Amino acid sequence: MMLTFRLFMLQRVTALIMAPLVLGHLAVMVYAIRGGLSTGAVLSRTQGSLPWALFYGTFVAAVSIHAAIGVRVVAAEVLRIRGVLLNALSLALCVVLLFAGLRAVVSVTMS
Numbered sequence: 001m002m003l004t005f006r007l008f009m010l011q012r013v014t015a016l017i018m019a020p021l022v023l024g025h026l027a028v029m030v031y032a033i034r035g036g037l038s039t040g041a042v043l044s045r046t047q048g049s050l051p052w053a054l055f056y057g058t059f060v061a062a063v064s065i066h067a068a069i070g071v072r073v074v075a076a077e078v079l080r081i082r083g084v085l086l087n088a089l090s091l092a093l094c095v096v097l098l099f100a101g102l103r104a105v106v107s108v109t110m111s
Contacts (some may be wrong), residue, residue, distance in 0.1 A: 007069050014066035021059040046109050053109035060101030068094035 032042055046052045072090035075081045081089065 011066055011069040014062040017062040018066060049109055053105060056105045057102060060105055064094050064097035064101060067097055
C-alpha cells in the first residue's frame, strides 16, 4: 500500500517537472519552424551544448518514470498483473524508455 502511494506521488512530481519542459520544448519547436531553421541548423545549435543535454536529459528521465508508472497502473487494472511481475514490467519499461531517450539526447547534443 505504501509503494502505491509513493508511486502515485512520484508520478505527480514527474508531471510537475515535465510541464515546464513540455512548454519549453514547444516554444523551441515553434521558434525553429517559424524561423525557418533546417534540421542541420537546429543540430548545429544543440551539438556540444550541456544546457540542452541537461534540459532534454531531465525531460527524458521524467517522462520515462511517469510513463512506466502509468503503464503499471493500467497493467494492474486491465491485465490484473500483480506483485513481482508488475514491478518487473514497470521497471523494464522505465529502463527501456530511459535508455532510448538518453541515447537520442546524447546523439543530438554530444559532438
